[in-house]
Amino acid sequence: MSALNRLPLYQDLYLIAHDQAGKPLINQPSLSLGPAGAVLLDLALTCRLDITHGRLAVYDLNPIGDMVAAGVLTRVTRRRMGVMSQTRYPPTDVAPVVRARSGVHNAVEAVEQPDARCAALCGLVGVLRVEAALHLAQPSGQLVGRLRSIAREYPRPVNEVIGVVETLISEAAVALYR
Numbered sequence: 039m040s041a042l043n044r045l046p047l048y049q050d051l052y053l054i055a056h057d058q059a060g061k062p063l064i065n066q067p068s069l070s071l072g073p074a075g076a077v078l079l080d081l082a083l084t085c086r087l088d089i090t091h092g093r094l095a096v097y098d099l100n101p102i103g104d105m106v107a108a109g110v111l112t113r114v115t116r117r118r119m120g121v122m123s124q125t126r127y128p129p130t131d132v133a134p135v136v137r138a139r140s141g142v143h144n145a146v147e148a149v150e151q152p153d154a155r156c157a158a159l160c161g162l163v164g165v166l167r168v169e170a171a172l173h174l175a176q177p178s179g180q181l182v183g184r185l186r187s188i189a190r191e192y193p194r195p196v197n198e199v200i201g202v203v204e205t206l207i208s209e210a211a212v213a214l215y216r
Contacts, residue, residue, distance in 0.1 A: 161189025
């Protein structure tokens, strides 16, 4: 797929990490950290930002956009038990979901050589542990290992950001028990 037809990395990650109704497949703290890392990677991979040894240098201050405004998601608010309001953001169309998942699927199955963006998406899917959304017939541990090995092929900035996201997710999990 050409780079012009691709959604931003954080949008692909969102589509993989949610079901068709917009329900998250993982807990909220992890879900917040993954797309934040994806935004950093998107900016770095498009030369709008440089990441070197944990330091950021911003070259382009233009906003990155909004998934609802872009037409990728739609806002759906429902009342539960007539009182509590719940808002979800399901995809407006299944095609972007299929494209996001198939790119990662093709990388895992070695159908095509992943570029740095796809490797970043693979690494984030592995760190967030949403590999089940890919519907691949591999044991979870093996699949996560494969996703991480794809990401390791692109050391900078992919692994730097993925490592930070992984550390923050681990710290958030441990903080629950403090």
